[in-house]
Amino acid sequence: EPEVTQTPSHQVTQMGQEVILRCVPISNHLYFYWYRQILGQKVEFLVSFYNNEISEKSEIFDDQFSVERPDGSNFTLKIRSTKLEDSAMYFCASSEQGEGEQYFGPGTRLTVT
Amino acid sequence: GEDVEQSLFLSVREGDSSVINCTYTDSSSTYLYWYKQEPGAGLQLLTYIFSNMDMKQDQRLTVLLNKKDKHLSLRIADTQTGDSAIYFCADKNTGTASKLTFGTGTRLQVTL
Numbered sequence: 001e002p003e004v005t006q007t008p009s010h011q012v013t014q015m016g017q018e019v020i021l022r023c024v025p026i027s028n029h030l031y032f033y034w035y036r037q038i039l040g041q042k043v044e045f046l047v048s049f050y051n052n053e054i055s056e057k058s059e060i061f062d063d064q065f066s067v068e069r070p071d072g073s074n075f076t077l078k079i080r081s082t083k084l085e086d087s088a089m090y091f092c093a094s095s096e097q098g099e100g101e102q103y104f105g106p107g108t109r110l111t112v113t
Numbered sequence: 114g115e116d117v118e119q120s121l122f123l124s125v126r127e128g129d130s131s132v133i134n135c136t137y138t139d140s141s142s143t144y145l146y147w148y149k150q151e152p153g154a155g156l157q158l159l160t161y162i163f164s165n166m167d168m169k170q171d172q173r174l175t176v177l178l179n180k181k182d183k184h185l186s187l188r189i190a191d192t193q194t195g196d197s198a199i200y201f202c203a204d205k206n207t208g209t210a211s212k213l214t215f216g217t218g219t220r221l222q223v224t225l
Contacts, residue, residue: 033212043156043201045212056212091155099205101146102213106155 023092135202
């Protein structure tokens with residue numbers, strides 16, 4: 001069964017460093033998403049992406065964040081200068097249609113020290 | 114803004130039915146979802162329901178939707194220890210590529 005994959009599973013970085021979180025969505029899916037879950041809190045929407053551009057973004061997704069689909073299979077989230085409060089589990093998701101169900105990857109745990 | 118609320122914890126005995134409840138505020142929700150998260154794992158889509166449906170059954174899972182009260186429930190029949198996890202409800206409103214708004218999650222503990 002096709003699934004969304006994410007790498008790395010755990011990333012530790014120092015405050016102020018740039019990180020890139022990688023995702024490989026399900027191959028025939030066209031819509032891509034990033035969410036995050038700070039420990040003990042709700043899963044929060046960050047951004048959705050379709051047709052090589054951002055469809056919607058939340059207030060969390062400020063200028064420090066960017067997304068890219070560098071090739072036909074990967075979808076990345078870049079945090080330019082990490083802060084302690086960026087420590088969270090980051091989930092990538094994809095859907096075949098914009099109205100369809102979203103399938104999530106296993107997540108990348110980001111720890112900022 | 115939109116809000117989705119769930120009770121935090123539910124404990125049931127193995128073999129009993131579990132009912133996990135969720136309320137939401139967004140009247141334009143088109144789809145409502147249930148996801149399962151096991152410790153250290155990602156979010157597994159369990160089932161979903163269109164907002165124009167009242168009920169959906171999928172093997173041991175039954176989803177009930179009361180659109181008037183904006184209340185969603187997930188019933189798990191014959192609950193097993195493998196069902197122990199956190200269950201999230203989420204809603205999605207109209208529009209392509211629109212976001213999911215998640216509840217706080219309900220931790221289901223299944224005891225022997």
